[in-house]
Amino acid sequence: MLWLQFMSGLQSAAILFLLAAGLSIIYGVCHLLNLAHGSFFMLAMFLAYSITEKFFSNSDTGFLVAVILVPSLIAILGILVEVLIFRHLYKADVLVQILPSIGLIFIAADLVRGVWGLESRSIDTPSWFSEPVAVMGAYIPGYYLFIIGTGALVSVLVWFLVNRTPWGLLIRATAANRDAALGLGVNVRWMFTSVFGLSSWLVGLAGVLILPLAGANPGSDLDATVDAFAVVVIGGLGSIWGALAAALLIGMVKAFGILVVPQFTIAFVFILMAVVLLVRPAGLFGKLS
């Protein structure tokens, strides 16, 4: 029983990390808070629904196509949004930076209402993962293991990208000191665009992976945004590993909180946020600027 809760916590931690990591990276490198992050998540869910349900009549192939295609589509969307809108606002006032993301939230919500309607949409768990798997005496849904595995794999890939590739070196240099990086000939513009691409790819993947477990609703955007905010507030804005730690913490609090008070798991997350803020206002891994 507890073991099952633990695995369920790991599964939601994996989703939370994929969801929030991008938000944190964008802030860390570009110093920009994208409120529309959750809208990207919602669009990914609905796109994955359409691809699986409409084009492949809810088959396993459809899911596979969605997992590969949707994150890339969301990445392209993120790059477009950066080039067309956010690129021009890095030096602007915080208030002016926030405004276009509100505009994007409106547009995404309107698109979803117009194209997919107000109903909740979901897809079946692919048949490869429909059997529960016995792990240490408990039966764990196979799909949980798939999400946990994918989350772990992507975390390692992100770590590798940031710490072991030339691109990662330039990203870290840009995050540490934008002007110095620019002076040394780093193409800061391209750095920002690629960061938006990677972040959007991550949030797109999170949207596809969660779809068989949770339906896509017109309200999924803000739910996801609030979840992502909880992760980065607790973990520390701009820190990827803070996001990982906070995602694990929140995932576990949610999974075990359900055993204690089923209706109010969201309250636990907020209490956790309040406590962290009072003790460490910049989050567990954040630096006070």
Next chain:
Amino acid sequence: MTSTSEVILPASSPVRLRHVGIVLVLAAGLALGAFGSETLLVQATDILLFVLFALSLNLVVGQSGMVSMCHAAFFATGGYVFGVLQVRYGWTGTGGAAAAAGLAIAASVLLALVIGLLIIRVSHAYFIMLTLALGQLVYIVIWKWHSMTGGDDGLIGIAGVPGLQDTRTFYVVAFGIVASCTGLLFVFARSSFGHTLTAIRDNPLRAAYIGVPVRLFRLAAFVLAAAFAALAGVGQAIFHRGMFPSSASFITSADALVAVVLGGTQWFLGPIIGAITFKILSFGLPHLTNYWLSCLGIVIIVVALSFPGGLLSLAARFDSRRK
């Protein structure tokens, strides 16, 4: 939060524009009350309440430099506390309504105090994220507390105030109240309290060094703005005889923020112009297209990219060019 290179105190708004604006708005508002049709009066009352809501938000955003994304929580708390007292506890009649309104504003002030104490230490991005998250929390509570708030079905059957049932009468009274509140907020903005807030906005560190209790002032602005937002919420509850969860939603907070920036946060008149423009857009656009919310979104993005100072900054630029 604001670039310190162009410190624009509210006092430096173009004088001619301001005077012409006040006279025009007062005259138009009263003329509307006398001759306006019923439909027009309903829309005008909505605009009035939204103006008060946006003005109160600008005390936090424009004057104090705190980008709050939970202002709808205070608006909705005002409306819902008033409505619940009337519908569930029978606080009707003139005395009951007045007491309910007082308690509604007090409840909102208390909520602002609790939220404020928690978040006043953090700034910039954290402030935005926390206010957004806490605003959603209030929204969820209203949504889920079905036995008290009516949840998704809304809280309907609010009796209101005897003698204010007629649309025209309500409009005239609301106009008087909103105009007085506007005057009051103007006095706040021009007082030493208002100037201290502006000083904190432009340089919190320097303000702290000269002995200003920065957090206390920020908290005071946050709470004061919540009180005026709650008053607008009470007006909404009386006018529509009901409250709906959407009044607490992110969209409501975002609408007000957009209105404030659209008009220009650095002018006292900015939120008024912005709120009226925004409401006219949101009344008019649905007649033109089914995807009116997308159009609104595009307008918002264009405003941010091309004239981030708002409509009044455009007018001021035009004005200074002519001289």
